[in-house]
Amino acid sequence: MFTPDFEKYNFVKIKKLKLKNLGLEILWENGKKTSHLAKNLREFSTDPQTTHPITREALLLPLDIPDNFYIKNAIDNNDGFLKIQWSEKLFTEEKDFSIFHTGWLYHTGINNEKKIYDLKEKLWRSGDFKKIKIIDGKKLFDDDKEFFQFLSNVVVFGVSLVKNLENNPKTIELFTNLIGTVRGSNFGKFFDVKIKKNADSNAYTSHELKPHNDLATREYIPGIQILFCLQNSVKGGESTLCDGFAIAKEIKEKNKEAFKLLSNYQIDFANKSDNSDYRYSSPLFFHNRQGKLNEVRWTNWLRSPLRGSLSKMEKFYNAQKLAYKHSDNKKFKIKIKLNPGELICFDNRRVLHGRTSFNSNTGERWLRGCYMEREEIFSAIRVLQRKIKE
Numbered sequence: 001m002f003t004p005d006f007e008k009y010n011f012v013k014i015k016k017l018k019l020k021n022l023g024l025e026i027l028w029e030n031g032k033k034t035s036h037l038a039k040n041l042r043e044f045s046t047d048p049q050t051t052h053p054i055t056r057e058a059l060l061l062p063l064d065i066p067d068n069f070y071i072k073n074a075i076d077n078n079d080g081f082l083k084i085q086w087s088e089k090l091f092t093e094e095k096d097f098s099i100f101h102t103g104w105l106y107h108t109g110i111n112n113e114k115k116i117y118d119l120k121e122k123l124w125r126s127g128d129f130k131k132i133k134i135i136d137g138k139k140l141f142d143d144d145k146e147f148f149q150f151l152s153n154v155v156v157f158g159v160s161l162v163k164n165l166e167n168n169p170k171t172i173e174l175f176t177n178l179i180g181t182v183r184g185s186n187f188g189k190f191f192d193v194k195i196k197k198n199a200d201s202n203a204y205t206s207h208e209l210k211p212h213n214d215l216a217t218r219e220y221i222p223g224i225q226i227l228f229c230l231q232n233s234v235k236g237g238e239s240t241l242c243d244g245f246a247i248a249k250e251i252k253e254k255n256k257e258a259f260k261l262l263s264n265y266q267i268d269f270a271n272k273s274d275n276s277d278y279r280y281s282s283p284l285f286f287h288n289r290q291g292k293l294n295e296v297r298w299t300n301w302l303r304s305p306l307r308g309s310l311s312k313m314e315k316f317y318n319a320q321k322l323a324y325k326h327s328d329n330k331k332f333k334i335k336i337k338l339n340p341g342e343l344i345c346f347d348n349r350r351v352l353h354g355r356t357s358f359n360s361n362t363g364e365r366w367l368r369g370c371y372m373e374r375e376e377i378f379s380a381i382r383v384l385q386r387k388i389k390e
């Protein structure tokens with residue numbers, strides 16, 4: 001075990017080492033600098049009393065490190081490893097030094113230097129959708145490259161279309177097993193989108209569904225949604241998609257006031273059901289602590305009445321109308337008819353989905369769906385990258 005994790009690192013060359021009272025500063029050959037606090041670094045030593053050899057999880061606590069602990073010496077072995085001599089032993093039978101992998105020191109020392117994936121979000125409009133590579137479901141299960149393409153589509157464009165999967169109700173479960181864990185909801189672990197007599201959502205009728213995201217009533221909206229087509233012989237029933245982040249950008253550029261309102265005015269969402277009552281308040285555009293748009297909350301039929309002064313409500317109402325107008329505009333919205341064995345996987349906090357109405361007398365329509373979290377996609381990418389490096 002060379003590092004206290006399962007990551008694969010390349011060695012990085014050190015230019016200069018600087019010992020300080022509190023720790024070590026490293027100047028790397030590429031001109032970047034990292035700092036390593038002695039007490040903290042000691043906790044990542046790879047000896048079996050510090051890092052469990054199987055789990056590679058930490059066995060020490062900050063409580064185990066003496067207050068006056070420091071680095072006595074640091075020697076670059078020029079073989080990709082750095083020898084750190086500690087001020088004292090923590091365990092009687094151990095050596096007074098640890099060996100650190102330079103790649104580990106570099107990548108954990110530089111924030112974001114080693115990104116989990118080198119994938120950047122790309123916003124899209126309807127005209128760009130055809131540029132997103134369609135995934136071949138026949139290859140997906142055995143071909144790492146195809147699987148990586150699928151995962152990166154979801155990260156970059158927020159959506160991936162998969163064709164040629166086996167038309168079987170079990171396929172979606174096998175598909176999710178490839179990625180990670182499914183998130184259940186009050187609609188079950190896997191839900192069947194088909195007409196229900198006592199529908200508990202508009203989804204289970206033949207009505208048109210305007211672009212929306214699912215479960216806007218939850219504090220944490222599912223990050224990923226998968227819809228797998230098993231039957232679609234009806235007239236109509238096309239799937240629609242649009243990039244909510246691209247719409248937010250358009251509004252930000254062309255109507256600052258509306259963007260501000262949509263980013264700040266909290267609205268209430270509530271589901272309508274006899275046996276569940278989920279509610280949440282949030283602006284339509286939610287930004288994270290770094291100020292980046294992180295999610296849109298956009299479900300027409302789950303909105304509760306507005307509250308506030310009449311003038312504020314009127315302003316917000318118009319801003320909201322603008323957002324809904326864009327999401328229903330050909331500039332942003334694409335239509336695709338999913339065929340049996342085809343699937344769409346999309347970021348449910350970014351990409352809005354919907355469907356055109358259909359005539360249930362003309363055939364059958366059956367989609368099977370489920371939710372996951374974004375982090376399942378990220379984790380699958382990291383693990384895959386590790387595998388590719390081997």
Ligand SMILES: [Fe+2]
Binds near residue numbers: 203212353
């Ligand atoms: Fe939906």
